[in-house]
Amino acid sequence: MRKLWLSLVVVLGLILAAGCVSEESAGSGGDEEADGAEETDNTSEEGNTEEAESDDELEIAVVPKLVGIPYFNASETGAEQAGEDLGVNVEYTGPTEADAAAQVKVIEDLISQDVDAIAVAPNDPASVEPVLKKAKENDIHVMDWDTPADKELVDLSVKQVDDEEFGRHMAEKLVEAMGTEEGEIAILTGGLSAANLNSWIDAAQSELDENYPDIEIVSDKIPTDEKQQVAYQKTLDLLKSYPDLKGVLAVSTPAPLGAAQAVQEKGLQDEVSVVGSALPTDSEPFLEDGSLDTAVLWNPEQLGYLTVALGKMLAEGEMPEDGQEIEGVGEITVEDDGKTVIMAPPQDYTKENASEFDF
């Protein structure tokens, strides 16, 4: 029996040792890969001699919720443009899925690369807290963008719009599109637990309650799993279930497309108005025939640009001021706490202007 225990312990020890070794080698291999990728990135993008001596350039890391969706691709374009314009090195990197744990790993890697500033759009504010603390201990400037992290922790917080203003603006646009101040409307959302979507919807609801008391919201907000086909099916069900429905407010980028598709298919463009947050190129086919009345969003390219610009200021020890003019973005608003920066008022995309944008 004792022999058995002994051998078990030995085996366990071996496994642990092997685990450590392979982790180490995997870790270093990963770093090398990352470095390699960086180098090729630099050479392919810039290729000029200035970039070769990039050692004393500031390094700003921008971490989106995930990479590979149109919205965050657009902000990547903006962030890289800012890097070029302002002469800073921009590392735009994030997980391939909107996964909190994967995002934490990305930030860990950035800390070991010793960048000057990290701007993160947290998937889950609570789970990035420890790693952001660690970044601060390593004298890295920490900021959030797109979605707020813990307020106490960040040096700066970049917001695309004021949530309250954005929600109220969407509600106003919907009432405008409906052309009447009474009737039934429904609200679609990406997911019930998304904090920013919830705060927009709350703001929209208070706008409707305060100023348009005759508008009735037929049910609680309806989740659509961030998927167009789900939003499409739910809107079909809504149209059947509430034949007098006058409007749909669809929050989250795929939801307005699905809602508009249902309205388009049933030929209800004139009876049912759809307003929501969507990117202009995606919404074009629906804006054209009026099945989607207005897409409201901000400019994600500018958001990426502003994040890098502010990251640079922060790394140089400056703080932005209220009403300051940022080149390429415009006048920004700084809230009373001195560290929450609001980019611009919401932007409307309509039939007339949607084709002017390439995101």
Next chain:
Amino acid sequence: MKALLKQKEFSVLAIVIIICVILSFVSPVFLTVGNWMDILEGNTVIGILAIGMTLIIITSDIDVSVAALTTAVAVSIGFMFQYLPDSWFSVVLIFLIAPLIGMLLGAFNGILVSKIQIPAIVVTLGTLNIFSGLVLYFTNGNYINSTQFPQSFMAFSNIEILGIPILIYLFALVAVSTWFILKYTLIGRSVLAIGGNAQSSTRVGINFKKVKMFVFTYMGFLGGVAAIAQTSYTTAVDPNGLMGLELTVIAAVVLGGANIHGGRGSIPGTLLGVLLLAIMQNGMILARIDTFWQNVVTGAIIVIAVSYDEINHRRNQAKLANIDVKEAS
């Protein structure tokens, strides 16, 4: 009647009927033709994938790469659309190429599972990541909207025969032919035999590898068909649009009475499983159930359906065991 009660699909059918009765009292819209067309058309993709998954689950394997595989084919379709001329020929060509791409991807899973004999969950978890990684690399997540589709394909997706959308015919065709394969062909019977008892079935001369290869390739083929259905349903290609759908597909198959350990499962059962999930989704809004309660209700019905089915199955097994003992003594 007794024969009907004994059918293993009966428990799901009973629950489907009960829910239908309740919903038709609660909402006058539920039992309309239009609503049922919406339900069926909206669940064509899940249905087609669940039919393929049934065969895999019968052989006691699982394929978690289906959603990624379908997305990969859908993205290929979107890519081809940019080069295809606007004629009916393009639609026919899509119907030839898309299932073929699906079959190749499915065969890749099949080879790894049957020839190298890696457990299917590991293989398909791997290919899930390979497929979705490649899709993200090539598309960068960009959405392709209908402005880039050939008009002929848009016309195809709007076809209705006798007031029934074309996708429902496609769904029915897949269901009937798979049911036929499973019931009346040698390979179909082998699928059931291997699921029942792999060792005995190889002893009677069934080629284990060939059958495994078949179920995964067939799954890929149906993934290709589902990709066409998805593209025509949403008239868009969204690289993230099917993420996580594999779980719904597997849930539908298991709800339909298939045993995750293999050997048990049928096409009618799976169709009922898909229908159960579909009418629950549909009924939530029609019945005007509060959003936050919808998940609770959905979960509760799933638990009830599965436990009911499992208890029934266990009871039947107990009877079988009883007979065995009596014969032995």
